[in-house]
Amino acid sequence: MRELATTAMIELSHIDRHFQVGDQLVKALDDVSLHIDRGEYISIMGPSGSGKSTLLNLLGLLDQPTAGTYFLDEVDVTSLDDGQQAHLRNKAIGFVFQMFHLVPRLTAAENVELPLVLAGVPVEERKRLIEPSLEALGIAERAHHKPDQLSGGQRQRVAIARATVMQPGVLLADEPTGNLDHKSGEDVIAILEGLVDQGITLIMVTHDMDMGRRATRQLRMMDGRLDQDLRTSNHGPS
Amino acid sequence: MTTTDFLRLTGTSLIAHRARSLLTALGIAVGIAAVVLLTSIGEGLQQFVMAQFTQFGTTIVAINPGKATTAGTSMGMFGTERPLTIEDAMALEQLPFARAVVPFVQGNAEVEFGGRRRRTTVYGAGPAMPEAFRMGVSVGRFLPEDNPAAPRAFAVLGSKMRDELFREENPLGQLITIAGSRFRVVGVLESKGTVLGFDLDDTVYIPAARAMSLFNVEGLIEIDVMYEEGVPVDRVVDGIRRLLTARHGRDDVTITTQQQMLDVLGGVLDMLTFAVAAIGGISLLVGAIGIVTIMTIAVNERTNEIGLLRALGAQRSQVLSLFLGEAIVLAAAGGLAGLLLGAGLGQLLRVFVPALPVQTSVFYALLAEAVAVSIGLVAGVLPARRAAHLDPVEALRAE
Numbered sequence: 001m002r003e004l005a006t007t008a009m010i011e012l013s014h015i016d017r018h019f020q021v022g023d024q025l026v027k028a029l030d031d032v033s034l035h036i037d038r039g040e041y042i043s044i045m046g047p048s049g050s051g052k053s054t055l056l057n058l059l060g061l062l063d064q065p066t067a068g069t070y071f072l073d074e075v076d077v078t079s080l081d082d083g084q085q086a087h088l089r090n091k092a093i094g095f096v097f098q099m100f101h102l103v104p105r106l107t108a109a110e111n112v113e114l115p116l117v118l119a120g121v122p123v124e125e126r127k128r129l130i131e132p133s134l135e136a137l138g139i140a141e142r143a144h145h146k147p148d149q150l151s152g153g154q155r156q157r158v159a160i161a162r163a164t165v166m167q168p169g170v171l172l173a174d175e176p177t178g179n180l181d182h183k184s185g186e187d188v189i190a191i192l193e194g195l196v197d198q199g200i201t202l203i204m205v206t207h208d209m210d211m212g213r214r215a216t217r218q219l220r221m222m223d224g225r226l227d228q229d230l231r232t233s234n235h236g237p238s
Numbered sequence: 239m240t241t242t243d244f245l246r247l248t249g250t251s252l253i254a255h256r257a258r259s260l261l262t263a264l265g266i267a268v269g270i271a272a273v274v275l276l277t278s279i280g281e282g283l284q285q286f287v288m289a290q291f292t293q294f295g296t297t298i299v300a301i302n303p304g305k306a307t308t309a310g311t312s313m314g315m316f317g318t319e320r321p322l323t324i325e326d327a328m329a330l331e332q333l334p335f336a337r338a339v340v341p342f343v344q345g346n347a348e349v350e351f352g353g354r355r356r357r358t359t360v361y362g363a364g365p366a367m368p369e370a371f372r373m374g375v376s377v378g379r380f381l382p383e384d385n386p387a388a389p390r391a392f393a394v395l396g397s398k399m400r401d402e403l404f405r406e407e408n409p410l411g412q413l414i415t416i417a418g419s420r421f422r423v424v425g426v427l428e429s430k431g432t433v434l435g436f437d438l439d440d441t442v443y444i445p446a447a448r449a450m451s452l453f454n455v456e457g458l459i460e461i462d463v464m465y466e467e468g469v470p471v472d473r474v475v476d477g478i479r480r481l482l483t484a485r486h487g488r489d490d491v492t493i494t495t496q497q498q499m500l501d502v503l504g505g506v507l508d509m510l511t512f513a514v515a516a517i518g519g520i521s522l523l524v525g526a527i528g529i530v531t532i533m534t535i536a537v538n539e540r541t542n543e544i545g546l547l548r549a550l551g552a553q554r555s556q557v558l559s560l561f562l563g564e565a566i567v568l569a570a571a572g573g574l575a576g577l578l579l580g581a582g583l584g585q586l587l588r589v590f591v592p593a594l595p596v597q598t599s600v601f602y603a604l605l606a607e608a609v610a611v612s613i614g615l616v617a618g619v620l621p622a623r624r625a626a627h628l629d630p631v632e633a634l635r636a637e
Contacts, residue, residue: 062630064550090551101546101634105254115550117243138246162550 008071009169009201010036010059015068017054017224029065030052030224038169041196042203044211046221052205053174055221059203060093060172062086073169090119094163094200096192098175100155102147109134109143109157116164133161137191153184160191164200171195173204175210189214239556248563251536256316262532263572265525266613270606271519271583272575278584280511282595287507291500294595295372298496300473301330301461301482305492314597320486321457324386324447327364329485333477335469338366341386341446342460342589345453347417351403351415358399360416360442362449362458368427370464376409378425381445389445392422400440417452439585471495487508515602519609525572526613531567533621545633558626565618566611573610577603 001199017029028051036042044052050212055174057063061077079089108129116126132162134140137157139150147155158178163171173192177185189211206212214230220228251261303322327341343362348355365381367373373380380394393414400409409423420443431437446458465474475493483489537544547557581603584596 057631060549062634083555084546086551086553088551089549095549099542101542101549103543103546105250114547117239117247118547118550118552118556120239123240123242192432 008035009038009040009073010069011069012059013069015058015070017051017063018056018066024143027224029058029171032068032224032226034079034219035225036201036203038201039196039199040201040203041193041216042201042219043215043217044203044205044219044221045207045209045212046227051224052221054224056172056174056203056205059170060095061089065138067180090115090165092168092170094166094171096156096159096163096171096173096176098178099150100147100159100179102155104147107144107146108139108150108154108161112149112161112165113159114162116150119166129165130161133165134158137161141149151184152180153187156180156184156188157191160188160195168200170201170203173202173207176204177206177208185211244559244563245293245567246569247560249402251540251563252567255536258532259568262525262528263568263575265528266522266610267525267579268570269518269522269525270573270610271580272521272576273515273606273609274577274598274603275583275587276514276518277511277606278596278598279579279587279594280507280514281599281602282597284504284507284511286595287595288500291503293372294466295303295370296425296496296500297465297467297469298370299463299465299471299478300494300496300499301478302459302492302494303457303490305490320490322459322461322491323457324517325529326485327458327461328386329448329481330463330478333463333481334464335465335474335477337462337466338370340367340370340464341458342462343446343449343453343458345449345455347402348450349399349506351409351412351414354403356399356402358440360444360449360452362446362452363443364440364446366444366464370462373430374428375425376422376428380425380427381443382424384445386445387447388448391419391448392424392445393423394425394427394443395423396427396437396439396441396443398437399442400426402440412569414442416444419448419452419499421448445528454464471497522613523607526569526617529565529568529614529617530620533561533618534624537561537563537621537625540625541628541633541636543635544628545630545636548628548630549634554626558622560629561622561625562615562618565622566614569610569614570607573607576609576610580606605618 012032012034015029015032016027019026019028026085032055044055046052054063057067065078068139069076073092077085080088084164103114104154106114109227112128112130112133121129134143137160139154139157139161142150142154147158171192176190180188192202192204193214204215212218216232218228218230218232219226252613260278301322324341327339330336331339341362345360346357347360348357349360363381364386365383368375368380376397381392384390393416395403395409396600403409403414404412409426412423413420414423427439429463432438444452450456450458463474463478475495478493479491482491544557581598584598587594
């Protein structure tokens with residue numbers, strides 16, 4: 001084996017995810033095997049219904065495979081129970097959604113605080129973590145605003161702060177620019193790429209070919225299978 | 239998650255829907271207020287009635303002719319029981335623990351003085367009655383210690399009777415006619431008020447033996463024995479029963495202690511309070527349905543948020559407790575408001591209707607609050623469980 005195997009962050013082997021819809025069996029994921037190293041920048045592209053989101057949900061432990069094994073940081077997560085998976089989501093995985101999914105009644109800072117609250121992090125330490133996080137994303141002065149007082153780009157930045165405040169190893173982004181104008185989208189991508197430079201593993205689902213091509217590794221999905229796995233040397237605008 | 243976080247999260251979501259939360263809590267508040275108010279009235283009523291009864295003293299035993307217990311075979315073939323007589327009462331006076339013995343006969347008769355007539359209850363009683371029943375004499379004296387078998391024709395008036403019959407005149411020494419017989423008024427009693435619908439002031443007291451011949455009855459309807467304080471009631475009952483059994487040849491009387499009467503009465507009043515609380519409970523049930531409805535709506539509205547919390551690593555138990563917490567906070571806040579509302583209305587009632595003694599029981603108030611919290615718990619369980627078991631992927635996708 002190559003040396004990389006020991007530093008593998010994610011190891012999927014022969015993953016199936018089948019749904020029964022009426023009397024029809026839908027193979028959302030069909031024998032997917034994937035090896036992802038720490039610090040990779042990956043885009044997942046493909047037409048609607050090709051299984052991109054299912055793959056992302058599965059990587060994020062929001063969904064369970066019908067068959068196959070999934071090792072995350074050398075732990076067989078398919079054998080974990082619901083509570084252990086929730087714990088792992090909290091500690092090791094960050095999510096960024098197309099719809100931001102901010103809690104409307106909480107301020108930006110309180111939204112960022114949520115994963116810390118769920119983890120039971122003491123109040124003083126939370127402050128210590130939240131402030132630099134908001135600072136780094138340029139939304140410190142919006143900390144006490146509610147989501148409806150923020151622009152789309154600002155909302156997504158709050159969501160990124162929330163996804164990274166626990167300092168997870170992997171960041172999963174589902175169409176993170178899908179609801180943003182071009183300029184804000186560029187900003188958000190730049191922020192995400194900055195996180196990659198700091199060592200985070202970024203896996204991003206996107207429809208946007210230009211966005212997708214910026215990743216150092218581009219996966220293409222088709223009918224639940226990995227169709228193409230392309231590596232380029234350096235990320236950035238193509 | 240710390241308690242502060244928990245309260246903040248439930249608090250903000252309840253405040254986010256102020257009007258809705260208030261209305262839902264109001265449903266519980268009305269229910270709790272109803273329970274508190276109704277039980278307050280019930281409790282007050284109980285204390286009032288008890289006070290009415292114990293005002294006659296608690297060391298009293300009542301003896302009535304006949305056995306109240308139901309036996310398997312009819313006692314009829316041995317003949318009817320012997321009546322209680324004046325002689326029985328005189329014999330009871332000899333018992334060492336007897337402080338006062340009062341024979342009783344009761345009847346209705348027309349009382350007349352100076353052309354004024356009034357139909358009223360006439361009691362045949364003995365001279366020991368004021369002592370036994372803690373009655374005060376306002377003018378003159380009560381019936382004197384005569385030969386109980388042949389007393390003089392004296393009468394003592396209740397205060398209302400005196401007012402009705404004599405108006406401004408002095409009744410002492412006057413002759414009144416009761417059912418055609420003449421009696422001389424020797425005293426007037428202090429007002430005793432009404433007990434369970436009996437106006438104790440609208441009466442005339444005459445010696446028991448006189449009343450028996452007046453109403454043409456063979457026996458007394460009751461003999462009341464007031465015993466020395468501190469004597470065990472069982473010894474009193476035993477002594478009386480032995481004496482009367484010896485006199486009558488068999489045990490043919492019913493002996494009721496004041497304590498028994500109070501127990502029975504207390505039992506009845508407890509049931510009444512409970513029944514009234516149950517009526518209030520129905521409105522609580524309606525409030526609970528309100529909570530179920532609102533929490534079900536809340537879970538539907540916040541499906542996205544539930545999905546998000548799960549994605550951020552919330553345990554199912556955390557989601558469950560957040561929603562359950564909201565239901566409980568709603569119910570508890572409503573309960574507290576209801577408690578204040580109910581107690582407040584009770585106090586108002588006290589001010590405006592002083593005759594109705596309202597007494598808010600701490601026990602029922604705490605019970606009501608505990609019930610409110612339990613209602614929140616029960617009402618919240620189903621929606622909260624649904625929230626906890628949502629599929630996070632589906633929940634995040636929900637519109």
